[in-house]
Amino acid sequence: MNESSASKIVGPDAATLTERSRLSFDLDIDIAVVGAGLAGLTVALEAARLGASVAVLEGRHVGWNASGHQLGTVMPGYGLPIGDLIARIGFEDTRELWALSREGAEFVRANATEEWMPGIALSEGALVVSNVEAGDELIARLQMLGEDFETEVEGWQVDRVRAELRTDHYFHGVYYPKAFQIDGRKYVHGLAALARRAGARIFEETPVVSIDPSGIRKRIVTPSARLRASHIVLAGNIHLGAPLRRLSETLLPVWRYAAVTAPLGMRLAEAIAFQGSVTDSDGIDQFRVVEGDRLMWASPETTWAANPARFAPAIARRIRTIFPQLGGVEISEVWSGAIGQTVHGMPQIGQLRKGLWVASGFGRHGLNTTAMAGQLIARSILWGDERWRLFSPFELVWAGGATGRVAGYAIGMWERGSSAAAGALARYRERARSRERAAEARLAEANRKAGTRPPQRRPPPGRPRPQPPEPANREGEGTS
Numbered sequence: 292m293n294e295s296s297a298s299k300i301v302g303p304d305a306a307t308l309t310e311r312s313r314l315s316f317d318l319d320i321d322i323a324v325v326g327a328g329l330a331g332l333t334v335a336l337e338a339a340r341l342g343a344s345v346a347v348l349e350g351r352h353v354g355w356n357a358s359g360h361q362l363g364t365v366m367p368g369y370g371l372p373i374g375d376l377i378a379r380i381g382f383e384d385t386r387e388l389w390a391l392s393r394e395g396a397e398f399v400r401a402n403a404t405e406e407w408m409p410g411i412a413l414s415e416g417a418l419v420v421s422n423v424e425a426g427d428e429l430i431a432r433l434q435m436l437g438e439d440f441e442t443e444v445e446g447w448q449v450d451r452v453r454a455e456l457r458t459d460h461y462f463h464g465v466y467y468p469k470a471f472q473i474d475g476r477k478y479v480h481g482l483a484a485l486a487r488r489a490g491a492r493i494f495e496e497t498p499v500v501s502i503d504p505s506g507i508r509k510r511i512v513t514p515s516a517r518l519r520a521s522h523i524v525l526a527g528n529i530h531l532g533a534p535l536r537r538l539s540e541t542l543l544p545v546w547r548y549a550a551v552t553a554p555l556g557m558r559l560a561e562a563i564a565f566q567g568s569v570t571d572s573d574g575i576d577q578f579r580v581v582e583g584d585r586l587m588w589a590s591p592e593t594t595w596a597a598n599p600a601r602f603a604p605a606i607a608r609r610i611r612t613i614f615p616q617l618g619g620v621e622i623s624e625v626w627s628g629a630i631g632q633t634v635h636g637m638p639q640i641g642q643l644r645k646g647l648w649v650a651s652g653f654g655r656h657g658l659n660t661t662a663m664a665g666q667l668i669a670r671s672i673l674w675g676d677e678r679w680r681l682f683s684p685f686e687l688v689w690a691g692g693a694t695g696r697v698a699g700y701a702i703g704m705w706e707r708g709s710s711a712a713a714g715a716l717a718r719y720r721e722r723a724r725s726r727e728r729a730a731e732a733r734l735a736e737a738n739r740k741a742g743t744r745p746p747q748r749r750p751p752p753g754r755p756r757p758q759p760p761e762p763a764n765r766e767g768e769g770t771s
């Protein structure tokens with residue numbers, strides 16, 4: 292396991308890391324879960340609620356990796372855009388998958404109440420903003436989400452977006468009033484507490500070093516104990532390692548870095564009025580206002596583990612690029628977590644062989660999708676619910692090992708570079724158009740005063756002059 296995958300300058304969750312118990316005796320149970328991240332803990336919670344005996348084996352501690360270092364935005368959907376999903380598996384199955392992703396989000400909402408998780412700070416609304424002008428695409432997306440996928444959405448025009456986010460970097464936006472955000476780094480510990488309360492046992496500092504999935508009772512070996520279980524759920528994400536190395540190699544590890552600024556006072560309110568989560572359509576930046584006047588921001592990514600502190604200046608620069616009026620911001624905390632990216636962009640949810648399950652590859656959309664995966668797997672084991680089969684078209688595809696990481700990074704950088712260029716071009720065009728409109732208005736005003744007609748624009752040299760249209764031939768209209 293990589294030591295530095297989740298290091299940070301200040302530990303936000305240190306206080307919540309309570310009694311860690313290591314497994315030191317042999318156990319016989321119904322379900323053994325490998326990994327105490329969001330995925331493993333949700334399986335454990337749901338299976339324990341349904342009456343199974345469950346043990347979670349965690350090599351480090353609850354929420355050690357991505358699950359304890361995420362930003363807490365909960366939205367429906369997946370990493371793969373809805374149009375690509377329809378192209379791949381058809382409209383009806385996409386609708387079902389989308390409905391499952393909404394159920395996942397609602398499962399998180401039901402858990403993240405002040406009663407169950409005090410201080411979880413749930414607030415409503417998320418905005419996805421476009422880095423380029425995409426009005427037509429936006430309308431098509433809104434119609435599809437609203438009419439076909441029963442998701443409440445609002446389309447925001449550029450003016451509305453810019454009234455809330457004072458930057459010319461963003462154009463249109465899709466607002467999800469039912470999406471919400473929570474204190475992401477607290478949620479995973481709340482989930483562990485709920486799972487324990489439901490009867491699941493969670494053992495930390497207990498790495499699984501090997502599994503034998505053959506036979507009805509499967510065997511698990513840890514450094515200090517052995518377990519037997521009817522079902523094993525592999526929820527170790529990119530760090531699974533020895534128990535099933537081939538499975539880890541189907542994920543491209545991506546370290547994502549995030550930070551919180553020092554208090555920014557009134558200048559933050561002047562720059563950002565919107566209080567929900569903001570994500571750009573290229574998935575580069577994700578941010579929101581926290582604690583009244585601080586900004587929480589996630590942006591840079593690498594395909595290798597690096598010290599998060601190194602990325603504080605890059606995040607500060609990125610904030611200044613998008614909101615120059617904030618000036619230089621002081622970063623008070625920075626951290627990272629590694630997400631597992633699949634080749635096809637969809638999570639890995641299902642049964643690898645009888646009694647051996649996988650729940651990983653949740654990418655940046657982990658809150659709703661891990662919740663959904665946990666429910667699907669527990670309900671399949673205990674109730675025979677077969678809906679996890681909707682994920683069968685998304686097979687385990689080798690992510691390319693070390694070469695894949697380099698290629699993934701290069702592709703990621705190229706995509707970021709080209710979307711930044713597209714954004715710059717869109718802003719340039721917008722400025723040019725408004726200059727042109729202002730010039731035309733001045734000319735029209737001058738002509739009005741002088742009592743002359745504005746001159747007709749000449750087509751550029753070399754292009755044929757547009758001819759006046761022929762009178763329409765009604766009989767022939769629509770035929771060729």
Ligand SMILES: Cc1cc2nc3c(=O)[nH]c(=O)nc-3n(C[C@H](O)[C@H](O)[C@H](O)COP(=O)(O)OP(=O)(O)OC[C@H]3O[C@@H](n4cnc5c(N)ncnc54)[C@H](O)[C@@H]3O)c2cc1C
Pocket residue numbers: 325326327328329330331348349350351352353354355356357358359360361362363364365366475497498499500526527528529530531532533534546547548549589627628629630650651652653654655656657658659661
């Ligand atoms: C900076 C950042 C911001 C994010 N923001 C959001 C957001 O706002 N909204 C959202 O939906 N998603 C977000 N995500 C994504 C989300 O955090 C992940 O998709 C999700 O946490 C993945 O959960 P997991 O349980 O699969 O994996 P992990 O969190 O990696 O958990 C796996 C656990 O398994 C353990 N393990 C592995 N192998 C073994 C073994 N052999 N034996 C024992 N234990 C083992 C590991 O120690 C680890 O604790 C963000 C991620 C990052 C990094």
